Amino acid sequence: MVLGQDDEDVVTQFPQAQNFLRDAFAQGKFIGHSVAAKLFAASGLAESMDDGCFDLGMVDDGETIAKFVASCSGLRHWTRNWLA
Secondary structure, three states: OOOOHHHHHHHHOOHHHHHHHHHHHHOOOOEEEOOOHHHHHHOOOOOOOOOOEEEOOOOOOOHHHHHHHHHHOOOOOOOOOOOO
């Protein structure tokens, strides 16, 4: 989920975007995101973010992206709290 600075406020208002994020989280999917703090908050997930959520917006060394891509090979973040 890659949003620009100007897109976050607009996208956050859409219930469909909130549902998409909640579904992905509940299904244990790895979530790579950029400017999305407001969307996580609007979706009720701000306090639930875990090590299966990767902030790719401020990456400058490639390490976070490499870790995200490697994690995706596991298909799901199996240790996530499924009651999110």
